[in-house]
Amino acid sequence: MTPVLRADNLTKRYGKRAALTGCTLSVPRGRVIGLVGPNGAGKSTLLQLACGLITPTAGTLTVLGSRPAANATHLAKVGFVAQDTPVYASLTVADHLRMGARLNPSWDADLAHRRLAETGLDPTQKAGRLSGGQRAQLAMTVAAAKRPELLIFDEPAAALDPLARKGFLQNLVAFIAELGASAVLSSHLLADVERVCDYLIVLCASRIQLAGDVNHLLATHHRLVTHGGLPPGVEVISTEHGTAIVRADGPLPAGPWRVEPIRLEELVLGYLTRAAAR
Numbered sequence: 001m002t003p004v005l006r007a008d009n010l011t012k013r014y015g016k017r018a019a020l021t022g023c024t025l026s027v028p029r030g031r032v033i034g035l036v037g038p039n040g041a042g043k044s045t046l047l048q049l050a051c052g053l054i055t056p057t058a059g060t061l062t063v064l065g066s067r068p069a070a071n072a073t074h075l076a077k078v079g080f081v082a083q084d085t086p087v088y089a090s091l092t093v094a095d096h097l098r099m100g101a102r103l104n105p106s107w108d109a110d111l112a113h114r115r116l117a118e119t120g121l122d123p124t125q126k127a128g129r130l131s132g133g134q135r136a137q138l139a140m141t142v143a144a145a146k147r148p149e150l151l152i153f154d155e156p157a158a159a160l161d162p163l164a165r166k167g168f169l170q171n172l173v174a175f176i177a178e179l180g181a182s183a184v185l186s187s188h189l190l191a192d193v194e195r196v197c198d199y200l201i202v203l204c205a206s207r208i209q210l211a212g213d214v215n216h217l218l219a220t221h222h223r224l225v226t227h228g229g230l231p232p233g234v235e236v237i238s239t240e241h242g243t244a245i246v247r248a249d250g251p252l253p254a255g256p257w258r259v260e261p262i263r264l265e266e267l268v269l270g271y272l273t274r275a276a277a278r
């Protein structure tokens, strides 16, 4: 099956500043992909490239098998919610749905109205008067009612309080399943990524540090409490205070170390620590 995202040596520069450098990856369809990394890592740049808002300096990126925003049909397959969840302040919530219906041939009015009822948004309220969280809900409703094959969110839950965030992410996962779509979301909140994502991309300093299926990554990485020495053949990702994060494709032998399972947050921090030290 055509990957949802495929990058080959993808590079984006702004003048002398590298936002993405030599990124290569292939992400299968039907996944909820978490894109994580520190400020300035290149996350928004990758998402904007995927939406066709900007073009690569070198290399290629295909989205659902085509150049991003290649034509009207392809545009209809991708929904994008930008970092500040933009809405039209002077339009009401209902106006947003009417506009969505006019602009999108595949608009699903039932889904939009059902979703609106679920979120409790008042259709007569001006979007400029919504709270940050309500704006995010409206933006997600509009993006999802297009019935896209790929939903792209740049820090979707950043403005939400913890409880609203939990609800928003649960909704998001239910939506993706209902649409039979894929989603990519960038986030600084590793707990959110751990909760909803089944595929992970770690970006740091414009380069991909790690990408893969979350279960596979957790199965092939371990936390070792060492009492001197490490098992042969493992790749050491990071070490700190007698604890090492290592990658090993097979089972680890017994030795002067204790093997502990690793959490996604530790795994990401291990790779970010390694990248920062380079």
Ligand SMILES: Nc1ncnc2c1ncn2[C@@H]1O[C@H](COP(=O)(O)OP(=O)(O)OP(=O)(O)O)[C@@H](O)[C@H]1O
Pocket: 014, 017, 018, 019, 037, 038, 039, 040, 041, 042, 043, 044, 045, 046
């Ligand atoms: N329009 C632009 N002009 C010049 N430099 C830019 C532009 N957009 C991004 N950059 C630079 O590219 C790099 C990557 O930025 P990007 O916004 O993709 O990072 P990010 O991972 O999304 O960061 P954050 O988590 O802070 O949102 C940064 O060094 C940034 O300063």
